[in-house]
Amino acid sequence: MALAQAKADGAEKFAPYEFTKATLYYDKAREDAGHAYFQNAIDWGRRSQDCSARASALAKSAQARHAGDLPRPNQVCGEL
Amino acid sequence: MALRCLRLPVLSLALVSAVGCAGSDLALRLGDVRQDLALARSQGAYRCAPRELAAGESSSEFAEREFDRGEYFAARDYLVSAQASAKDALRLSSDERLCPKVQPVARPHRPEPMPDPLADSDGDGIPDLQDRCPNEPEDKDGFEDDDGCPDPDNDGDGILDVNDKCPNEPEDFDGFEDEDGCPDPDNDKDGVPDASDRCPNEPGPASNDGCPVKFSFINVTTEKIELKQSIFFQTAKAVIMSKSFGLLDEVAAVLLGRPTMQVRIEGHTDSRGGHTYNLRLSQSRADSVKAYLVGKGISSDRMESKGYGPDQPIDSNKTAAGRERNRRVEFMITQQ
Numbered sequence: 199m200a201l202a203q204a205k206a207d208g209a210e211k212f213a214p215y216e217f218t219k220a221t222l223y224y225d226k227a228r229e230d231a232g233h234a235y236f237q238n239a240i241d242w243g244r245r246s247q248d249c250s251a252r253a254s255a256l257a258k259s260a261q262a263r264h265a266g267d268l269p270r271p272n273q274v275c276g277e278l
Numbered sequence: 279m280a281l282r283c284l285r286l287p288v289l290s291l292a293l294v295s296a297v298g299c300a301g302s303d304l305a306l307r308l309g310d311v312r313q314d315l316a317l318a319r320s321q322g323a324y325r326c327a328p329r330e331l332a333a334g335e336s337s338s339e340f341a342e343r344e345f346d347r348g349e350y351f352a353a354r355d356y357l358v359s360a361q362a363s364a365k366d367a368l369r370l371s372s373d374e375r376l377c378p379k380v381q382p383v384a385r386p387h388r389p390e391p392m393p394d395p396l397a398d399s400d401g402d403g404i405p406d407l408q409d410r411c412p413n414e415p416e417d418k419d420g421f422e423d424d425d426g427c428p429d430p431d432n433d434g435d436g437i438l439d440v441n442d443k444c445p446n447e448p449e450d451f452d453g454f455e456d457e458d459g460c461p462d463p464d465n466d467k468d469g470v471p472d473a474s475d476r477c478p479n480e481p482g483p484a485s486n487d488g489c490p491v492k493f494s495f496i497n498v499t500t501e502k503i504e505l506k507q508s509i510f511f512q513t514a515k516a517v518i519m520s521k522s523f524g525l526l527d528e529v530a531a532v533l534l535g536r537p538t539m540q541v542r543i544e545g546h547t548d549s550r551g552g553h554t555y556n557l558r559l560s561q562s563r564a565d566s567v568k569a570y571l572v573g574k575g576i577s578s579d580r581m582e583s584k585g586y587g588p589d590q591p592i593d594s595n596k597t598a599a600g601r602e603r604n605r606r607v608e609f610m611i612t613q614q
Contacts, residue, residue: 214328214329214332215324215328215329215331215332216332218328218329218332218333218336219332219335219336222332222333222336222337223336226336226340235347238343273324276336
């Protein structure tokens with residue numbers, strides 16, 4: 199699962215914005231699925247996947263170059 | 279009862295009206311939250327308050343979605359959450375101590391890329407770094423081949439190497455064979471350098487300042503020492519008669535004056551008598567001439583004697599005059 203992978207990659211620390219969004223989208227997807235709003239649930243799930251993937255990539259990159267040397271520019275995720 | 283019936287529709291209408299007003303208010307507040315989030319982002323919230331920013335943006339999206347679906351209460355809850363997150367994001371990003379403005383990071387100075395040490399633009403095998411003419415291939419003719427520049431006229435005498443028989447020695451341009459590109463320090467090759475030769479184009483001994491000595495019996499050409507009269511021998515013998523000594527002394531003088539000259543002394547006979555006999559006689563007479571000249575101080579190494587017998591006549595052997603001409607000794611110059 200993308201979100202679990204992001205967490206394993208250290209995204210919580212190195213990509214907090216993306217990881218937080220991924221988590222919230224994931225929770226919202228589960229909530230909507232519980233209310234049988236399946237189309238919405240799929241949409242939130244995709245956004246969560248997108249944010250998770252970005253979070254993973256950023257976390258790996260940041261760790262590879264010893265994070266924090268250079269600030270990252272503004273980024274977004276989940277805008278599908 | 280009629281009054282009660284009248285109150286119910288009025289209450290329903292009021293409720294719908296109230297919800298409608300609340301929806302408009304919700305939409306306005308949602309717009310405000312989005313503005314706050316955009317402001318926070320522009321102040322550096324992505325860097326300083328990433329979780330708050332993410333929560334605010336997500337909650338505002340959820341609020342909008344719930345609002346679109348008609349779930350006003352759910353939308354309001356998400357809106358409240360978005361407002362709180364936006365407020366935190368704004369606070370954290372606007373505080374200079376918590377969120378110092380990032381100065382544009384000075385890019386580390388990157389030195390000019392080192393040129394490829396193996397680059398060789400003209401393909402002459404000399405890397406550009408060491409090539410004084412990186413775009414002109416070296417001609418590799420053995421002359422200054424390490425600098426990478428072609429040398430079309432190595433000796434600089436104005437005659438291009440392709441036409442210059444001596445590309446590394448400048449022509450002396452003294453009017454003697456100046457087209458070949460080779461200097462001629464001793465045009466007539468008489469051993470007297472042109473600079474001190476009064477007759478640079480006519481061979482002559484140093485004792486005569488390089489000018490030819492006027493001989494009575496001989497004439498020196500580039501190919502041979504021509505004899506103006508024959509060398510006389512005793513009949514059927516190889517003994518030189520004394521009347522030919524003067525001629526041979528002149529030949530000796532020529533050889534002494536030109537120390538590099540080498541000659542082949544050729545003995546010839548007419549066709550009378552046996553071939554073997556004539557061959558042997560002509561060899562003996564050539565040997566006699568050589569011995570005479572050795573006696574005059576000429577090194578034997580510079581002379582070769584050879585008898586040809588009757589094999590190389592220069593006239594008819596049928597007449598007395600022709601046979602007399604065929605009986606002869608010749609001095610062929612084999613080296614100037």
